[in-house]
Amino acid sequence: MFLHTAGIISFLASFKFLEEWETEISSSFGGHYQFLTIIGLALALCTFTVGLIADITLSPSLFQAKNYLAVCSTPLEVLISILFWGLCAIDKDLVFPPDSELSFLPNFGFHAAPGLFLTLDLLLFSPPWTIDGFATVALSQTIAFLYWFWVEYCYTQNGWYPYPIFDILNTWQRAALFAFSAFLMTGSTMLLKWLYGKANGLEHFQAEAIGVLTTARAKAE
Template identity: 40%
Template sequence: MKPASQRPVAPSRVLSMTIHAIGLLLFALSFSQVPKGTNPLRKGFGGPYKFLTIIALLLSTITFVIGFLADLLSVQPLFVAKSYMSLCATPVELLITIFYWSLYFIDRTKLTPPGHQLPLSHDLGLHAVPTAMLLADLLVLSPPWPINGRAAFVLDLGIAFSYWGWIEYCFSIVGWYPYPGLTLASPFKKLVLCVVWAAFLAATTVLLKKLHEKIIAITDTMRTVESSKTK
C-alpha cells in the first residue's frame, strides 16, 4: 500500500522510508561531530546553535523525522506537516550550500578562523549532505509546495528576522556574533541583509517549485506514453 500523499503518483512506501532513514542516519552522524568543533565563536550561550548551519541541520532533521513517521503511520496530516517543514528547510540548506562552498574555494578563512577548519567529511555532512537529502525528498517523494512567490517572501522574512533576533539575543549575553562581519554592521545594514536574504530564499523557493512541477509533468507524460504502449 502506498502512503497517503498529495503527489499525483505516490512513491513506494519502502523507497520513501529508506530515503528518510538514510537522511536521519547521516544527520545523526553530522550532529555527533558537532561537539568536536574547535571554533572559538561557538562557545558561550547558544553554543553551536548560534550558527545558521546547525539550525538548518536541526530543521532538516525535524523534516525527516516527520517524513519517516508519515511513512510509517500513513497519516495525511504528517505528510502535510513534512511538506511545510521542507518549505522552510530546503531553500535555507540550498543557499547555505551555495554560499558556503563558493567562499570555501575563494577564501575559507572567511568561514572559519585559521587552524579551526573542519575535516572534509564533517564539512560535507554539514554543508552538502542535508541539501542533497532534502532535494531528494522534495523531487522524488513530495507534492509541489503550496506557496507562491509573495507568500514565500513573507515566510522567509519571518525566518530571516527570527534568526537575526536570536543572534542579537545571544550577542547580548556573550558579547560576540557567530559571524564576525556582523560586529561592524549597523542595524540598518543588518535589516537590509535580512531583506536580501529573504529575497534569495523566496527566489530559491519559486525556482525549486517550478523545477519540481516540471519534473512531475515530465514523469506523468512518460507514464502516460508507457501506459499507452502497453495497451
C-alpha cells in the first residue's frame, strides 16, 4: 500500500506539472498524449490506482486486474526510460522540442520514477507473470505500431511531430525505429521476467526469459 501510494503521488505530481506547463503541444490536437511518455505515465497511474484499491479492499479480482495492467505498463515504462536516456546521451535535441527542455527533477518524474516504481512492485509484491514469448512479442509489436499510427494521425492534424527525431527520419526509418522499439520492449519484458526469477528463486523463469531473448536475437540476425 505504501509503494502504491508513493507511486500515485509521484505520477500525479508529474500530471500537475503538465497542467502548469504551457507549450504549443498542450493546445494542439492530442495534447501531451502525443508523447509515449505521457501515455505510459497514464497507464502507470491506472495500474497503481487499481493496485491501491485492491490493497484496501483485498479484492482478488482487482489484484488480478492490477497484474494484467502491469504486464503492459511495466515493460513500457522500462522501454521509455531506455529510449529517453539513451537518446539524451546521444543528443537531447532528438527528444526535446525547441525551448521545451526540462530540468532534472521533472525529467526523473516522467522518465525514470514510473519504471522504478513498477519494477519494485513487480519484483517484491506481484505473483509470477504467465505471459509467454509469443504473447510478449505480439503485445510489444501491437503497442509500438498503435503508437506509430497515433503519432502519424496527430501529424496529419498538427503538421509536426512531438519528438524531433521523427522529423529527421523518413517513413521507412520511422517504421524501423518502431520495430526496434517493439524488440526492445520484448527484451525489457524478458529482462523483468529474468529479474523476477532471480529475486524470487525461480530458475525456470530465468531459463524461459533467456530462451526467448536468444530466439529473438537469432531471428533478428
